[in-house]
Amino acid sequence: MSRERSGSTLSTRAAHLGPAVRRPLVLDAALAVWAEHGYRGTTMAAIAAQAKVSKPVLYECFDTKDAVLRALLDREEDRLMRATQQALTVDASSDLRTTVAQSYEAFFAAVLAHPVSWRVVFDAQGVLPQEIDNRYRKARAVFVRQIAELVRSLTTSGKELTDAEAAVLASNLARLAEDNATVLLSDEGHDWTPATLAAFVTRVALDAWS
Structure with missing residues (x-):
């Protein structure tokens, strides 16, 4: 039982990456979205979907679409x-x-x-x-x-x-x-x-x- 709880805790921590770790992943997602849909089709919703994160998690990494694209x-x-x-x-x-x-x-x-x-x-x-x-x-x-x-x-x-x-x-x-x-x-x-x-x-x- 103790091992199960420990494994569950590690899994939860791994899933909750901080902004510093997530930013490169978000930029990879933004690159893929822009390449397929162009600048105008690159929305925060599309980036979040490609990165497989929620929009609140995305906004923890970057405040705006332009901030994402500037970093990209x-x-x-x-x-x-x-x-x-x-x-x-x-x-x-x-x-x-x-x-x-x-x-x-x-x-x-x-x-x-x-x-x-x-x-x-x-x-x-x-x-x-x-x-x-x-x-x-x-x-x-x-x-x-x-x-x-x-x-x-x-x-x-x-x-x-x-x-x-x-x-x-x-x-x-x-x-x-x-x-x-x-x-x-x-x-x-x-x-x-x-x-x-x-x-x-x-x-x-x-x-x-x-």
């Missing part, structure tokens, strides 16, 4: 960008073309590894409320500035860029990454690998610039 975007952007950030760290022997190609390949590989994450992040650009949209734009601006600094450091003598030129080139490089990640996940994407797409996009970007 933070997580998914970080997941995608970590691989690219690693490629932006170069050694003294690196050149611009090699570094750009490696960065694209790392990013495209991350997109293929986490396709749902990318679809959510990309979808967010056009449909989010202004507050979250501004947060995304600020994060992207930081990334573009990092690319601009890298581009300036790797340009050869005689081809030095002004700050304005580096900013435009960096923005275009980032946009090509975003647009072609979507191509990679489309029906036509089976014709490409991260390496072959990265090589082609690098030629498009840098041959046009040079």
Whole structure:
């Protein structure tokens, strides 16, 4: 009898997870709902159903739908960008073309590894409320500035860029990454690998610039 009560107590405690433990599970549920139903179809009720929790339990973790999605975007952007950030760290022997190609390949590989994450992040650009949209734009601006600094450091003598030129080139490089990640996940994407797409996009970007 004592063992039965002990087991019952442990089961009850396991079922009553605190908000800190439940938040990652809620974000997994929100990711699945957004991927299937889009931003507008991602409601607190739908997230709760996907996470198999009650709405009061969900609200213990996040106050609003936007709070859930803000946290979700933070997580998914970080997941995608970590691989690219690693490629932006170069050694003294690196050149611009090699570094750009490696960065694209790392990013495209991350997109293929986490396709749902990318679809959510990309979808967010056009449909989010202004507050979250501004947060995304600020994060992207930081990334573009990092690319601009890298581009300036790797340009050869005689081809030095002004700050304005580096900013435009960096923005275009980032946009090509975003647009072609979507191509990679489309029906036509089976014709490409991260390496072959990265090589082609690098030629498009840098041959046009040079």
